[in-house]
Amino acid sequence: MSVREPASEEVDRLVGTTVGDKYRIERLIGKGGMGAVYAAQNVAIGKRVALKFLSREAAQNREAARRFQREAQAASLIESEHIVQVFDSGTSADGLPFLVMEHLAGEDLRARLERERELAVPDALAIVSQILRPLTRAHAAGIVHRDLKPDNVFLCSRDDGSLLVKIVDFGISKLERATMSERLTRRGTVLGSAYYMSPEQAQASDAVDQRSDLYGVGAILFEMLAGRPPHLAPTLESVLVAICTQDAPDVRSFRRDVPEAVAFAIAKALERDPARRFASAAEFLETLADGTASGSSFRRRPGRSRTLVAGILATLVGFTLTAVFTARRGRPEGTPSALPPAVGAPAPALRASEPAAVTSSARAANPPPEVRPVAEPAPTPSATVTAQRPVPGAKTSERKRRASPAPGAAPKSGVASSLELSNREP
Helix, strand or coil, rough: CCCCCCHHHHHHHHCCCEECCCCCEEEEEEECCCEEEEEEEECCCCCCCEEECCCCCHHHHHHHHHHHHHHHHHHHHHCCCCECCEEEEEECCCCCCEEEECCCEEEEHHHHHHHHHHHHHHHHHHHHHHHHCCCCCCCCCCCECCCCHHHEEEECCCCCCCCEEECCHHHHEEEEECHHCCCCCCCCCCCHHHHHHHHHCCCCCCCHHHHHHHHHHHHHHHHHHCCCCCCCCCCCHHHHHHHHHHHCCCHHCCCCCCCCHHHHHHHHEEEEHHHHHCCCCHHHHHHHHHHHHHCCCCCCCCHHHHHHHHHHHHHHHHHHHHHHHHHHHHCCCCCCCCCCCCCCCCCCCCCCCCCCCCHHHHHHCCCCCCCCCCCCCCHHHHHHHHCCCCCCCHHHHHHHHHCCCCCCCCCCCCHHHHHHHHHCCC
């Protein structure tokens, strides 16, 4: 339910007054639909504090008053330097509830994004890591913020000048350990800012847990890097429809220098199905730390790289076996089994007219292909007999001419003769 901003005369009337008999209001810091925040001072000890007042109209709404009290309770249950501290609570003399909080010097993330639009990758990661750390404690305490957005992320500095991020406004937080009657939202009520709302929140589901906060963190990180929220549409309804029906775009389509690891973490945080998101803020934080520490290389979803490697190896083995099988089927019987020098090249065939003995000079001039040596078996008696057997019907002189070697030819061994005879045409 929307509530109009506090009237200006109401704001002016509070400045300069003392509430609770000890907090003197100095100036207005900011205001919104539910109330206003003032800088004040504890007159007893001089400590600077911030007073958050619920507006008069909101104070008359029972549900708004309960949310206001819930913020004090939720913030007090989380002990973290990244959660704004709540010191006290009370009611002014004219009936306005207020919270006494630590005074922060700096600006919220929304103001910085309006000024710079996009942040450097290291700066964005430094901010989001300090958002995830307190969420780890909040979720362990059973508290879900449910309204994480740049407006509720405050940027301030430590004494040494280093960045200190504070999460503020647990006004619509959900205590998971509370009973149904204590819960602040009714069924069918949509709470939170649309651009950073998870699909289950957009559908007013009761199944809202810590993973809904992680969706909001992913949307914040997306905007810090891309300069815009993940889903843009002209109306609230169309934004909610887009969140529930469309996947978030790849942040690198807007910003090419975003590391692959960061883009993967954002995409996982913005999954529409809560079961596919990070299970905890600690897992989200660890994934970002591991990915950025190793540069652009990053662990993909388990099993993808192992499956790819196994597929490549199986393909190579299949090609090798096919080549060997094909080579064996094409080899004539009786030829040596040694592989040729080049894989897949046909082995040189023996010619019947080629002399078995080659002189050393010819061998040096034309070196033969390098083939694995094969031991020559001893000539068998059958081969010798076959070489000396006379040809039926031939004359004696013809038989002598065939049996005697040609002039100048080297004598042939038994193996050479056997090969020559076996390859001779009939």
